[in-house]
Amino acid sequence: ETGVTQTPRHLVMGMTNKKSLKCEQHLGHNAMYWYKQSAKKPLELMFVYNFKEQTENNSVPSRFSPECPNSSHLFLHLHTLQPEDSALYLCASSQAWTSGSSYNEQFFGPGTRLTVL
């Protein structure tokens, strides 16, 4: 148990559906991340939030919409997805980044396995 939970663990949706992934961390961190993990590809960073402000959007299509209402919760809203969006979506958290700081270890949740039909 890493202190980062994700729900649901599995999700099957059609291309016209709207759904949301939820991530919650109980570690007192102030930075949160969304990653996409696809077979035979490196882990892809999607979004980063530091102190609830989005600091990274790694050229992610607009059909993925993140939301960070507070430092403990992170959502990924999904709409009109494509079959190639099927993947494992991982959430992570860490101490927040500040200028000049060294790397702060990221703690990962177990992921949501998303299948788009």
Add this chain to the structure above:
Amino acid sequence: GDSVTQMEGPVTLSEEAFLTINCTYTATGYPSLFWYVQYPGEGLQLLLKATKADDKGSNKGFEATYRKETTSFHLEKGSVQVSDSAVYFCALGPLGYQKVTFGIGTKLQVIP
């Protein structure tokens, strides 16, 4: 841009065998280097790290040495166990920033 190259696997070993998983990287400056492990059904966990050249990271019997001259960070363990079966990710991150670049992951299967 930064990149990490590692063998895709799967790597299949018998229990108590010696493990090496190769990792090389391309980066500007002097990044920190990491190995993460992902057990079945779980998220990634930091296994070990090294922040400067010639540093050796170690944890749970695993070791890796930051080799600047060969831009490598190979993971080794002297005697693997069935419980080490997992996917291992090599990664790098520039100091002072949170954007970590991951390799493709190497699946390790240890058989009794």
